[in-house]
Amino acid sequence: MNQTKSFSLFTDFDIDLFKAGKHFQLYEKLGAHPLTVDGVEGVYFAVWAPSARTVSVIGDFNYWVQGENQLFVRWDSSGIWEGFIPNVKAGTRYKFKIQSHNGLITEKADPFAFYCEMPPNTASIVWKHNYKWKDDAWMKKRAKVNQLNQPFSVYEVHLGSWRRPGDGRKFLNYEELGDQLVEYVLETGFTHVEFMPVMEYPYDPSWGYQLVGYFAPTSRFGNPDQFALLVDKLHQAGIGVILDWVPSHFPDDAHGLGFFDGSHLYEHPDRRKGYHPDWKSLVFNYGRNEVRSFLISNAIFWLQQFHVDGLRVDAVASMLYLDYSRKDGEWEPNIFGGRENLETISFLKDFNEAVYSNFDGVQTIAEESTAFPMVSRPTFAGGLGFGMKWMMGWMHDTLQYFKKETVYRKYHQNDLTFSMTYAFSENFMLPLSHDEVVYGKHSILGRMVGDEWQRFANLRLLYGYMFTHPGTKLLFMGAEFGQSSEWNFEGSLDWHLLQFGYHSGIKATITALNKLYKSEPALHEKQFSPEGFEWINYSDHQNAVLSYIRKGENAKDDLVIVCNMTPVVRPGYRIGVPAKGKLKELFNSDQLAYGGSGVVNDKAIKIDDQAWDGRAQSAAVNLPPLGVAVFKISK
Structure with a gap:
């Protein structure tokens, strides 16, 4: 039996930063880290569980028996439990078994795990990042090509349903996606891809927006090094990579972050702030410094470890407002009597300052659906500090206009012209995203009116208007060739449609518009001015x-x-x-x-x-x- 040895990677300064909400590289300390201590190879484990009475690491190496490898609690009231277990190797499955002071026992996946079992299995896997990057040329130039005066034409992709293998397997792997996606993005001319959340998630129908493994690329498509290879291939082809990031809520799965150590550790203890009624999920406690360190460390991790070029932050509006999707009596005003969540505002500013001060050539993008002011303005000027914000008003008004019969459009010109009254109040990205092609809304093509010729002509017109309107662009996969049906996460895009002239014509239109957007300075140099x-x-x-x-x-x-x-x-x-x-x-x-x-x-x-x-x-x-x-x- 391998006895746990007392060992720590934390310094006093680390602990001070952690408690202050300013430790932004926690992934180097918490979690599971293969290393050598006193000439013996093994793994250092550390977990934050301040309400625990005991914490054991259970796994393949001790037959999943509680108590065989107990961790040691630190003396400094940080709530961190840690220890070194000899002879544990990379690839080993494990969890933390936590006995709370109230007697409750939880069995949890590692919040800082770099690799997870394939769902529906829920164990964490010891992993050591070993990928050798070959994207030096991209990393040297991205500070220029990712500036706000450069073209951003983003292809939004759900990795599980972009294309299926056709050989009996459910998914393409990261390496296959790297080859096929690179070729396709180069062909169509997009400058960036945006992946819907790639962090490990247990439930396929959540599309990745209910995260459990915040530091682990989903094992559905391969291991973390293989995900790095996908990013590397895109970079080598000159294509930027943006990830969806979800700091707004998390599921209450038994192995996840919820009630982690028998207490409300990551979620806000007040249900009015800690539970999201729309998604039936838990909401982070943005006022708790250790949680802020966790979330900002997570953002930094993807930018640092996987060379990601941007983060699109999901559901920002739900974070900003205390009364979001809540009825009277279900929320409590802030100390000034307002409905703004002051803790969230402070957190988002800290997040953006940490990202932009640590990385050149990256962008943060807010999916924020209200008129909250100065979302994409610097924090020193009173803004939230994002680089861009989705232009939800433009999206809604434009799609409503294109649904109207052409004979009536003369009465609705304001639907299109109104966007210019506020187009420069933020750095806007124009999105036609996955949210617009689900739940009975029809595909983008399905919104167009008229006979077959007119529907495709309307779609080409919509895209031409979109690409010549101020702002950066985002298009969900399938829309670039006129996908007829709504998006189905359980299948592939309808690639067979490209054999038909109208659909291939849409793809040719998008290809030409991407080329125009990139080659004509007037379309991007002052796109936010x-x-x-x-x-x-x-x-x-x-x-x-x-x-x-x-x-x-x-x-x-x-x-x-x-x-x-x-x-x-x-x-x-x-x-x-x-x-x-x-x-x-x-x-x-x-x-x-x-x-x-x-x-x-x-x-x-x-x-x-x-x-x-x-x-x-x-x-x-x-x-x-x-x-x-x-x-x-x-x-």
């Missing part, structure tokens, strides 16, 4: 036409965009333009190659000295039916 946008005419509601200018650092890069929201072809449609010369068409969503009818401007258009739209010059262009045309001024 009012200086980067100017209306030409937003009031031609009778024809349901919008025209506007996108601007870069140099006037020579300016683009003129015209959107025709009806199926009526409009030859010789006159628009005011900002300079003399000729208009050259760079993109037209009605090209035959995209499945359109071919109403394009294939020759340069002379700009006339005819005043129009309040400008001294104008030009007559051919407007495609349900189409968007993008022009550049040349001499």
Whole structure:
């Protein structure tokens, strides 16, 4: 029998930081760490369990017997139990068995485990990270390519249902995903991928948003080194990687964080703050310093250990408001009588400051669905400190507009123009995400009106409008080729649709728009600045036409965009333009190659000295039916 030996990786300074909520590399101390002590190989175990009377490590090495390997509690009231167990090796399964002072016994997975058993099994696995990275070129340049004045075209992916193997296995593994996803993202031209949560989760229908193993890539697709290989392959291809991160809530599974040591350790003890009624899950106690250290360490871990380029933070609105999804009497105001969760606000600021002060070229992105102010403004200016925020209002208004029959669109022009009244109040990312293609909402294609040709033309128009609207872009997998059905996490995307012309035309449209977004400075250099946008005419509601200018650092890069929201072809449609010369068409969503009818401007258009739209010059262009045309001024 291997007796537990007293040993510690913690210094007094570590403990001080932990108690202060400022230890952001706890994963180097807590958890299971293979090492050599006095010439003997084994594993150092450490766990935070301040309400415990005893803590034992149970696992393959002691036949899962409680008491065989008890840990030692530290003397400093930190609540940390630790010890070194000789001859335990990487790959060993284990859990912590905790006897509380109230007599309750819990059997828990390691909150800091780097690797977990394949669900539905629930044990943690000792793991030592050994991956040798080959992404030096990417890491050196990402501080430039991930700046806010650079193109961010994000492909949102659920790894379990993007593509299935077809050989009887349920999933592609990380290595196969690396090969196939890299090829596809390069082909379609996205700059980044965003993975829905890859941290270990027990329940497939949660899509990964109910996390248990916060420090472990899910074992569904392989081990942690294989996940690192996936990220590495994307980086070597020049593709950034963003992870969904869920600090908002966690499930109450018996082996998880809930009631961890017989007390409300990670969750808030007041049910009004510690329980989420929508998701029937537990909410972190953001006012507890040790919990803040846990969460911020987790964010730092993915950025440090797996070279991740950004974190999209899920459900921020649910964190910010004490009354979120709660009725009167189910919440308590803050000390100022307001409904804002002051502890959350403080935590989010600390999180963003820790991320941006420790890493160059990373971004944090908030999924925040309300008008909470200054989400993407620096903390020193009073903001929450995120780099970007999802533009949920734009998404909602735009999809509502495109559901309307075209004959009625002239009455609803404001659905599209309203976004420009607040477009620069935050650094907005325009999302058409997984949330918009589930629960009876239909696919994005399914929202489009008209006959078959019009539905696909509307979709191309929507994407053209999206890519020329200020802000960065996010598109959920399948939408890039016009997936017909709602997303089903239990199956693959309908890749067979690409054999049909209209669907392959949508993919060609997205490919062209990604190329345009990346190659034209006017579409990204000032995407968060009012200086980067100017209306030409937003009031031609009778024809349901919008025209506007996108601007870069140099006037020579300016683009003129015209959107025709009806199926009526409009030859010789006159628009005011900002300079003399000729208009050259760079993109037209009605090209035959995209499945359109071919109403394009294939020759340069002379700009006339005819005043129009309040400008001294104008030009007559051919407007495609349900189409968007993008022009550049040349001499």
